[in-house]
Amino acid sequence: MTRKQDINYSSVAELAPRVKSGEISPVEIVRTSLDRIAQLEPSLNAFLEVWGDSALDQASEAEQAISSGDYLGPLHGIPVGLKDLIDVSGKETTGGSKVLAGNVATGDATVVMQLREAGAILIGKMNLVEFAFGATGLNPHTGDVKNPWDTTKITAGSSSGSAAAVAAGMIPVTLGSDTGGSVRMPAALCGIAGLKPTYGRVSRNGVLGLSWSMDHVGPMTRTTEDCALLMNVLAGHDPLDPASSKEPVPDFISGINSGLNGLKIGVPQDYFFTDSVDPEIVSSVHAAIELMANNGAEIVDLPMPWVDKGRRINMGVMYPEATSVHEKMLAEHAAKYSLSVRHRIQFGFNVSAIDYVRAQRARQWFSHQMAESMKKVDVLITPSVPIQTPTIADCTPAPGKTAAGGELANFTGVFDTTGQPSHSIPCGFTTSGMPIGMMITGHPFDESTVLRVGNAFEKLTNWHQRPPTDIPATD
Amino acid sequence: MANNPKQISEQARDNRLVISSDDAAAVTEMMADVAATYSTIREIDTTGFEAAGTFVPTPSKRESD
Numbered sequence: 001m002t003r004k005q006d007i008n009y010s011s012v013a014e015l016a017p018r019v020k021s022g023e024i025s026p027v028e029i030v031r032t033s034l035d036r037i038a039q040l041e042p043s044l045n046a047f048l049e050v051w052g053d054s055a056l057d058q059a060s061e062a063e064q065a066i067s068s069g070d071y072l073g074p075l076h077g078i079p080v081g082l083k084d085l086i087d088v089s090g091k092e093t094t095g096g097s098k099v100l101a102g103n104v105a106t107g108d109a110t111v112v113m114q115l116r117e118a119g120a121i122l123i124g125k126m127n128l129v130e131f132a133f134g135a136t137g138l139n140p141h142t143g144d145v146k147n148p149w150d151t152t153k154i155t156a157g158s159s160s161g162s163a164a165a166v167a168a169g170m171i172p173v174t175l176g177s178d179t180g181g182s183v184r185m186p187a188a189l190c191g192i193a194g195l196k197p198t199y200g201r202v203s204r205n206g207v208l209g210l211s212w213s214m215d216h217v218g219p220m221t222r223t224t225e226d227c228a229l230l231m232n233v234l235a236g237h238d239p240l241d242p243a244s245s246k247e248p249v250p251d252f253i254s255g256i257n258s259g260l261n262g263l264k265i266g267v268p269q270d271y272f273f274t275d276s277v278d279p280e281i282v283s284s285v286h287a288a289i290e291l292m293a294n295n296g297a298e299i300v301d302l303p304m305p306w307v308d309k310g311r312r313i314n315m316g317v318m319y320p321e322a323t324s325v326h327e328k329m330l331a332e333h334a335a336k337y338s339l340s341v342r343h344r345i346q347f348g349f350n351v352s353a354i355d356y357v358r359a360q361r362a363r364q365w366f367s368h369q370m371a372e373s374m375k376k377v378d379v380l381i382t383p384s385v386p387i388q389t390p391t392i393a394d395c396t397p398a399p400g401k402t403a404a405g406g407e408l409a410n411f412t413g414v415f416d417t418t419g420q421p422s423h424s425i426p427c428g429f430t431t432s433g434m435p436i437g438m439m440i441t442g443h444p445f446d447e448s449t450v451l452r453v454g455n456a457f458e459k460l461t462n463w464h465q466r467p468p469t470d471i472p473a474t475d
Numbered sequence: 476m477a478n479n480p481k482q483i484s485e486q487a488r489d490n491r492l493v494i495s496s497d498d499a500a501a502v503t504e505m506m507a508d509v510a511a512t513y514s515t516i517r518e519i520d521t522t523g524f525e526a527a528g529t530f531v532p533t534p535s536k537r538e539s540d
Contacts, residue, residue, distance in 0.1 A: 213527060312515040319509065331492050346502045347509045349490045350477045355513045360526035362519045
C-alpha cells in the first residue's frame with residue numbers, strides 16, 4: 001500500500017494520533033484528499049464545491065498550531081465535507097436545487113461552528129437529492145452521484161455525495177441529514193458507517209429543513225469509532241434549535257470497546273426479515289446476528305406486529321411538513337423544481353389538518369409500542385434497506401414507467417418516526433459485489449450502546465475495510 | 476382527499492398555488508400511495524396519545540426599563 005492509499009482509506013481514529021505526533025501533517029492529508037477528489041470527480045459527482053485553497057490554508061494553520069502544542073483533538077487537521085443543506089458563512093447553500101442558487105449563508109450552522117472549534121478542515125459541499133426530498137440519490141439539477149462500488153448504480157440518498165466521497169477514499173468524514181433514512185440508506189449502499197443520532201441530540205440550526213419534527217443531522221464515516229468521535233463534537237444542547245435536547249451528553253468513546261458481553265440484541269420477528277426482503281440481505285444480517293451471539297450477545301426474538309406502520313407514519317408526517325416548508329418557494333419558483341420533487345411537495349396540499357394531527361398522534365402511539373417492545377433489549381438489529389442496489393437507469397423517472405427504489409426507506413423511516421438513534425454499518429456483500437448494510441437501533445439518547453455494538457461487530461469483521469472495486473486505485 | 480386532477484388543481488388554487496394540468500395529472504396518479512398512507516394511519520387507535528410536538532411556551536419576562 002502506498003502512503004497516499006494509506007491516508008485515503010484511514011479512519012479518523014487512525015489518522016489522529018499520527019497527526020498529533022507530527023508523523024502526518026494536515027497539509028499532506030488535505031493534499032492527498034484533493035488529489036483523490038481531482039482523480040475521481042466529476043465521474044462520481046460527489047461534490048458540488050471543493051474549497052481547495054481555503055482547505056490548504058486551514059491545514060497550514062492546523063499544522064502550525066499542532067507543532068506549537070495546541071492540539072485540539074481527534075478532528076484537528078481532518079478534512080470534512082458538508083451536505084449542501086448546511087450553512088457555511090460566505091458559501092452558497094443550494095439544497096441541490098435551482099431555487100436556492102446564489103443563496104449565500106450569512107453565518108455558520110451550529111454543527112459547522114462545532115467542527116471549526118474542533119479544528120476540522122472544511123473542504124467542500126457534497127451533492128444531494130434536491131432539497132433532500134428523495135431516497136434514490138438522483139438529482140436532475142446537479143447530476144446523479146455514482147456508487148463507487150458500481151458506477152452504473154445509485155448511492156441512495158439523500159446524502160448521496162456524502163456517502164460516495166467517504167466510500168471512495170476522498171475524505172474520511174462527511175455530515176448528512178436524515179428524515180426518512182438519508183444518512184443510513186446511502187451509508188448502507190456505499191459500504192460505510194452512518195449514524196442518525198436521537199432526534200434533538202445534534203443541532204439543526206443553520207440546516208435547511210425538510211420535515212422539522214423528524215430532521216436529524218448525523219456523521220458519515222469509515223468506521224463506527226469515527227462516528228463516536230464526531231458525536232463527541234456535535235452532540236449537545238443548542239438554544240438556536242427549538243427541538244434541541246437538554247439530555248446529558250456522555251463521552252461516546254469511553255465505552256466503545258466494551259464488547260458484546262452482557263448485551264441483549266432484539267431481532268424483530270415481523271416486517272424486517274419477511275419474504276419480501278432480498279434473501280441475500282436477510283442471509284447476511286442473520287449471519288451478523290449469529291456472529292454477535294457467538295461473541296457474547298444474547299439474542300431475543302421480538303414480535304412486532306405493528307411495526308409495518310412506522311414508515312407510513314413517517315411519510316404521513318413528512319408530506320404536510322415538507323409542503324409547509326416549501327409553500328412560499330414553490331408558489332414563487334415552481335418551474336425551478338424538478339418534477340418529482342415538485343409533485344411530492346404538491347401531495348401535501350391535499351392532506352387535511354386532521355390527517356396530519358392523526359399522523360402525529362400515531363407517532364406517539366408507535367413510539368410507545370417500540371419502547372414497550374424494547375424494554376428487555378439494548379438494541380435492535382435489522383437490515384438497513386430491503387432491496388439490492390438498483391441501477392441509476394432503473395431509478396430515473398420517465399413517463400409511464402414506475403421508477404425503481406421506492407422501497408428503499410421502508411426500514412430506515414421507522415426510526416425517524418420514533419427518533420431513536422439508528423446506525424448503519426456494512427455486514428457483507430451481495431453476489432454482485434455490492435455492500436449490504438445492517439442497522440443497529442437503540443433506546444432514545446443511548447447512542448453509546450449503539451456505537452458499542454457497531455464497534456464490536458467491526459472488530460470481528462473486515463467488511464468496512466474493503467475499498468470499492470469500480471473506481472481507480474489512488475494514483 | 477382529492478383523487479382527480481380537477482380536485483388537485485382546485486385544492487392547489489385554494490392554497491394560493493397554481494399548478495399545471497400535467498402536474499395535476501401526475502399528482503393524481505401518485506395520490507393512491509398517499510391515500511394508502513393516511514388510510515393506514517386512520518386505522519390506528521390513538522386513544523390516550525396526544526400529538527407529538529405539542530406546543531410549549533417559551534419563558535419570557537418584561538425587559539428591564
